[in-house]
Amino acid sequence: MSRIEKLIPKLKEIVGETNLIQDPEKLKACSVDGKRPKVVVFPGTIAEVSKVVAYANEQSLTILPMGNGTKMGIGTIPGKMDVVLSTLRLNRMTDCDCDNLTLSAESGITLGEVQKKLGQEGKGYFLPLDPPHTLKATLGGIVATNSSGPGRLIYGTARDLIIGIKAVFPNGDIVASGGKTVKNVSGYDMCKLLIGSYGTLGILCEITFKLLPLPEREATLLLPFVRLEEAAQFGREILQSQYLPSSIEILNGMAVKKINPPIAQQGNYLVAIGLEGVAESIERQVSEIGERAKKKSALEIAVLRSESHSSFWKAIRDFSEGLAEEGLNFISFKSNILISRCGEVMGSYEKIAKESGVDCGLICHSGNGILYSYVFGGKGVRSKKESLLNLIREFSLVAVKNEGHPVVESAPPDIKKRIDVWGEPRGDYEIMRRLKKEIDPKGILNPGRFAGGI
Amino acid sequence: MKTEQLKTLFYDEVAKCNHCGFCLAHCPVYTVTGREWATPRGKNVLVKAIIEGKIDWTPEIEETLFRCTGCKLCTQTCFPAVETNQAVLAGRECLVDRKQYPKVVDRVVEALETHFNISNEPNANRTLWMEKLEDIPDHRFQKEKARVIYFVGCVAAFYPMAHKIPQTFVQILHKADVDFTILGGEEWCCGFPLIQAGMKEKMQKLVEHNQEKVKEIGAETVVFACPSCFHTWKEKYQTNAELLHSTQFIERLIGEGKITFQNGADRAVTYHDPCDLGRNSKVFDAPRNILKRIPGLNLVELEGNRQLSVCCGGGGDLEMIDPALSAAIAQRKIEEIQRTGAGEVVTSCQQCIRTISGYARKHKIKLKVRDITEVVLEAMGSPL
Amino acid sequence: MERERMVEELSKIVGKENVLSSETDLFLYGYDASLFKAKPDCILFPGSTEEVSQIVKFCHREHIPVIARGSGTNLSGGTIPTRGGIILHFSRMNKILEIDIENQRAVVEPGLFTLALKNQLARYGFVYQPDPASEKVSTFGGNFAENSGGPHCLKYGVTTNHILGAEVVLPDGEVIQVGGKALDNPGYDLTGLLVGSEGTLGIATQLTLRIMPKSEAVKTMLAIYNSLEDAGRTVSAIIADGIVPATLEILDKLTIKAVEESVHAGFPLDAEAVLLIEIDGLKDGMERLAERIMEICRKNNAREVKSAKTEAERTQLWAGRKGAFGALSRLRPNYLVCDGTVPRTKLPEVLVQVMEVSKKYGLTIANVFHAGDGNLHPLILFDERDEEELRKVHLAGSEIMKLCADAGGTISGEHGIGTEKMKEMFFIFSPQDIAAMRKVKKAFDPEDICNPGKILPEVQA
Known part of the structure; x- marks a missing residue:
């Protein structure tokens, strides 16, 4: 009997017999970068999470927290992988206080389900986050990875929307920070520390968000341009104006082709402007921004509303799911760069991809300087390993030159082995390691997968 | 003045200061020194501490109390309107009583x-x-x-x-x-x-x-x-x-028709409100009305005008006691004047003129500094 | 270490003229806008990050506390040198280093006044959104340390939402850059953690800020009430109706009186409360939204609702709000601001409870607050020279904190814990919660050099 097998009875005692998976075949579904955990536990309450973690800490078992697993590929290939702690049974909305415009919910519930329920409350509300994996992403996964979408331009990201987190720390303590007040400076802002910490400091169990009422009206302007510079320039012009779009996306031709939006000519650069808010202001922006685009040589001005509006933005969010459904092998990057340099960086990335002989889809939250790149190499990226490694290096150089970092969010394990997926190390990693050491001295939470070797 | 008298007259006044610190934005002495002793808040605190016997009449307190331009912009912008300058002057009287003052x-x-x-x-x-x-x-x-x-x-x-x-x-x-x-x-x-x-x-x-x-x-x-x-x-x-x-x-x-303006003046000027005329005597409109009557003259206001005018640095005997500090304040004043884009500042106080033009001349800054009487006479036409 | 030697050593770093250590100066850097006082050992005026780093290294080596300070407007005693040590005053590091319109960022030094940046940004049609009432003197270093709020934070978020990066001197003197002009840097969000850490984790020497184009239109309204509760109810109703205005500020009768004596904002003296409402954004649909808000006000018994017709009128209304704290010292010399925050649905009931505390202790309490955020600011008025009264003030203050905590709220919305509210931390946090925060402190500052004795109460093992 292996060591872990000896510990299973105790884990079963905590979560219940049926809430634990040991069957190797079933464990496959929870594998990360080809590695399989030894056991998956499904605690049903925060107290159970606390007990599991405290026990794992005592026994020095490593824990990988997981929801629906949509982000598990992000990060360094895991080393020791004992327990996967699934949050899927923590799936309740614990305090839906629409009158206060706040929601507390457990981490295993999907954002999709939350949005559905909020939409039916009173006059209709929503949680203003629109990250990838519209239907599958759980709140825990979204927050742990600080996942976001095009709407961040106007609504911000998790750090702007979360006002409270209850998490289980590596010693098993249930630690609450923040609360349900929209302003709070009592003690350290532990929420900020936990958001985007990739499960390395604590298991997120319950999260409190600020809510908003559903916008009166929504619309999208699709504005294709022949040249990248024109598209980028137009995006900047709108960003610097007093208009208040909810998103300004720039897509390259390859991304447009994959998404196939309802416009006449597909192969060009596309500026997609999302508008949400008061009816009158939406109508004015549709007409004035459209008018401006015409003057700036946009090839056409397509206005999307209702169904076509929502499905366009869903396709943007779920771009990588679309690639996976096509069965494509791809490497994806998230590069954060200066907002004024989005066009240049997109141009450089296209050039680098071309030189490497691969296709490259680019989707840029141009108002926030966040560029997602998807590199797919026709007959599989495997045969082109060396040139892809070179491409990653070059992407990285370009991002660093523009004050950012490219993070490789997904890649085949044999490529991941050769690189630091988190990009060039930063000067603040040392203090991050000290934080990790202080909070998780035994290194049991998702060890070795995060930036700086954390 | 004795310390006991200071208590009778000013304890309640300085106790109104809540240390909110809003005066730091306005005090010209703080603006150039960046030191707490210069702030009206600091002065209130020290006077209060003296009254409460928590601190003695130290040499630093002497230095502090003798470095106030008396511009009273602090009181103007203070929500409880603490009369800091009054307390400062009373503090100086106590210091004089102790023969502790600048030679x-x-x-x-x-x-x-x-x-x-x-x-x-x-x-x-x-x-x-x-x-x-x-x-x-x-x-x-x-x-x-x-x-x-x-x-x-x-x-x-x-x-x-x-x-x-x-x-x-x-x-x-x-x-x-x-x-x-x-x-x-x-x-x-x-x-x-x-x-x-x-x-x-x-x-x-x-x-x-x-x-x-x-x-x-x-x-x-x-x-x-x-x-x-x-x-x-x-x-x-x-x-x-x-x-x-x-x-x-x-x-x-x-108004009586005894002064009329013959000479037009096609230029922009700005006007500096002297503290003792404007804020402290409430004469704001007369100089402006005069300037507006001069044909062609374009009055551009300073950022700090009327009640919010900032001292030139020459107030409160400061030029005599600490010329360098006075000059540093004058420099800020000149910068403020320059930001208006007008090449000429008009004022109605010989001390402001001395402080501002003295600094400008010493540092070879091209700036016309004139008393309003000169501008008026020029516009009236031929001299005597 | 003896003061003389300390001064001598530190003079080598910043120059003799930038060290103060006379009795008088020690007195002058021992207070802020709170009720606390203490004495530092000396005061330094560093001129560069390098100097700050050297000073902190010295403090680290010699185990001397170091406390960064700007304009000293802190309301919770965050800048009080309770254990002595060195005050770092940032009046020499007060420059705008860069206004980068293209990237919508500004880079500033910590000693810069908030309003000084805003005035410069206005030339480009840009704004930095947070607007603490003290913005004309509040420094960016202070905003960073305290995570300052302000009326417009209702819509735009507090300081933490607008500081994107910082150059920070860690408690061992090492200089690091956290965050930056680009968003979403890999690793932990140290910027987010450091903002609001009240100077206990490190000292910022440069801040990178988010700036944005100014709103096209703004509309300011004033609703007048015969009851404070009705004003509170209106705020809950506006939020519940799904409207998030730029600001929702309440001033009660006592505050109105003080304000009118001080700045003549045009608030009616016979009203029990006024609600200051501002919406901003694109001009389209604004009138309709304003009408909807005014309708909610009327439904909640506002006796009159009017809107500012000119920019001057708007400025005047805001002058009344911004000067409210100070104006109250016209009534009594001192005030204690309780910075409790509650879920917005709880506003009316907590306001009633606050007034019960006022009766219980026989203390005058004025209310002027960021209602839309649920951020109460009951101001207890008193004269600190009356010791018995002062004692009651502290008890009442703590009791109000408890009320807020019990209503599902918290003990500080924007002023910080500082020296004042460490004990009250237990109203909202378990020993485990505090222990977790202490780990953070330990990771950054194991020797407890940076602003020691603040925020975190001792937890009994």
């Missing part, structure tokens, strides 16, 4: 006691500025009886840099047919420097002399081109005569 003050006191002017020259020299004037009447503007007295003030009388003010103002009055006189050698300092020095009990002799002169001459009106003399008279003198600043008087003459 330079003694020189002024001595000058005032022997010659009745701050310049320590024979008081007859008060009319030397007239020598440059041509074609002046035989009475040389000194008459036994007159309806109006022009009280020239020590700085304008003794410092060549400020001579232009009496030179132009008498011409204006003369051209406007005003029955006026100056006091010449019989004009004594108004006493303002003594208030600032914490020795206000010594000013009584000066006050009485000047009041007596007004009576002798039978003047209905006393006019001042110096805002500090004007303010001091208004606060400390008892007289039936009407007290007016030159700008108010000129405004009246314009």
Whole structure:
């Protein structure tokens, strides 16, 4: 009997017999970068999470927290992988206080389900986050990875929307920070520390968000341009104006082709402007921004509303799911760069991809300087390993030159082995390691997968 | 003043200061020094601590209390309107009582006691500025009886840099047919420097002399081109005569049709409100109304104007006590003036002119600094 | 270490003229806008990050506390040198280093006044959104340390939402850059953690800020009430209706009186409360939204609702709000601001409870607060020279904190914990919560050099 097998009875005692998976075949579904955990536990309450973690800490078992697993590929290939702690049974909305415009919910519930329920409350509300994996992403996964979408331009990201987190720390303590007040400076802002910490400091169990009422009206302007510079320039012009779009996306031709939006000519650069808010202001922006685009040589001005509006933005969010459904092998990057340099960086990335002989889809939250790149190499990226490694290096150089970092969010394990997926190390990693050491001295939470070797 | 008196008079006042710190944005001394001792808050705290016996009269407190321009912008912008400058002046009186004050003050006191002017020259020299004037009447503007007295003030009388003010103002009055006189050698300092020095009990002799002169001459009106003399008279003198600043008087003459402007002026100017004229005597409109009447003149306001005007650095005897600090404040003032884009600043105070133009000249900054009387005379056309 | 030697050593770093250590100066850097006082050992005026780093290294080596300070407007005693040590004053590091319109960022030094940046940004049609009432003197270093709020934070978020990066001197003197001009840097969000850490984790020497184009239109309204509760109810109703205005500020009768004596904002003296409402954004639909808000006000018994017709009128209304704290010292010399925050649905009931505390202790309490955020600011008025009264003030203050905590709220919305509310931390946090925060402190500052004795109460093992 292996060591872990000896510990299973105790884990079963905590979560219940049926809430634990040991069957190797079933464990496959929870594998990360080809590695399989030894056991998956499904605690049903925060107290159970606390007990599991405290026990794992005592026994020095490593824990990988997981929801629906949509982000598990992000990060360094895991080393020791004992327990996967699934949050899927923590799936309740614990305090839906629409009158206060706040929601507390457990981490295993999907954002999709939350949005559905909020939409039916009173006059209709929503949680203003629109990250990838519209239907599958759980709140825990979204927050742990600080996942976001095009709407961040106007609504911000998790750090702007979360006002409270209850998490289980590596010693098993249930630690609450923040609360349900929209302003709070009592003690350290532990929420900020936990958001985007990739499960390395604590298991997120319950999260409190600020809510908003559903916008009166929504619309999208699709504005294709022949040249990248024109598209980028137009995006900047709108960003610097007093208009208040909810998103300004720039897509390259390859991304447009994959998404196939309802416009006449597909192969060009596309500026997609999302508008949400008061009816009158939406109508004015549709007409004035459209008018401006015409003057700036946009090839056409397509206005999307209702169904076509929502499905366009869903396709943007779920771009990588679309690639996976096509069965494509791809490497994806998230590069954060200066907002004024989005066009240049997109141009450089296209050039680098071309030189490497691969296709490259680019989707840029141009108002926030966040560029997602998807590199797919026709007959599989495997045969082109060396040139892809070179491409990653070059992407990285370009991002660093523009004050950012490219993070490789997904890649085949044999490529991941050769690189630091988190990009060039930063000067603040040392203090991050000290934080990790202080909070998780035994290194049991998702060890070795995060930036700086954390 | 004794510390006990300080407590009786000012304990409640300084206790109103809640240390909110909003005065830091405005105090010109803090703006250039960045030190807490300079802040009105710090001064309130120290006076309170002295009263409560928590701190002694240290040399630093002396330094602090003698470094306040008396501009009172702090009180203007303080929500409970703490009268910090009053407490500061009372603190200076306590320091004087302890013989703990800057030595330079003694020189002024001595000058005032022997010659009745701050310049320590024979008081007859008060009319030397007239020598440059041509074609002046035989009475040389000194008459036994007159309806109006022009009280020239020590700085304008003794410092060549400020001579232009009496030179132009008498011409204006003369051209406007005003029955006026100056006091010449019989004009004594108004006493303002003594208030600032914490020795206000010594000013009584000066006050009485000047009041007596007004009576002798039978003047209905006393006019001042110096805002500090004007303010001091208004606060400390008892007289039936009407007290007016030159700008108010000129405004009246314009209204009566006695001053008309022949010469247009196609240029932009800005106007600096002297603390003792504007904020402390509430004369804001007269100078502006005058400037607006001059054809072609375009008045561009400073960022800090009217009640929010920032001191030039010359107030509160600061130029005498700490010239470097005074100059540093003047530098900020000049920067503020330059930001208006106007190449000329008009003001109505000889001390502001001295401080601002003195700094500009020393640092070779191209800036026209003029008293409003000069601008008026020029616009009136031909000289005397 | 003896003071003389300390001064000598530190003079080598910043120059003699930038060290103060006289009795008087020690007195002058021992207070802020709170009720606390203490004495530092000396005061330094560093001129560069390098100097700050050297000073902190010295403090680290010699185990001397170091406390960064700007304009000293702190309301919770965060800048009080309770254990002595060195005050770092940032008046020499007060420059705007860069206004980068293209990237919508500004880079500033910590000693810069908030309003000084805003005035410069206005030339480009840009704004930095947070607007603490003290913005004309509050420094960016202070905003960073305290995570300052302000009326417009209702819509735009607090300081933490607008500081994107910082150069920070860690408690061992090492200089690091956290965050930056680009968003979403890999690794932990140290910027987010450091903002609001009240100077206990490190000292910021440069801040990178988010700036944005100014709103096209703004509309300011004033609703007048015969009851404070109705004003509170209106706020809950506006939020519940799904409207998030730029600001929702309440001033009660006592505050109105003080404000009118001080700045003449035009608030009616016979009203029990006024609600200051501002919406901004694109001009389209604004009138309709304003009408909807005014309708909610009327439904909740506002006796009158009017809107500012000119920019001057708007400025005047805001002058009344911004000067409210100070104006109250016209009534009594001192005030204690309780910075409790509650879920917005709880406003009316907590306001009633606050007034019960006022009656219980026989203390005058004025209310002026960021109602839209649920951020109460009951101001207890008193004269600190009356010791018995002062004692009651502290008890009442703590009791109000408890009320807020019990209503599902918290003990500080924007002023910080500082020296004042460490004990009250237990109203909202378990020993485990505090222990977790202590780990953070330990990771950054194991020797407890940076602003020691603040925020975190001792937890009994």
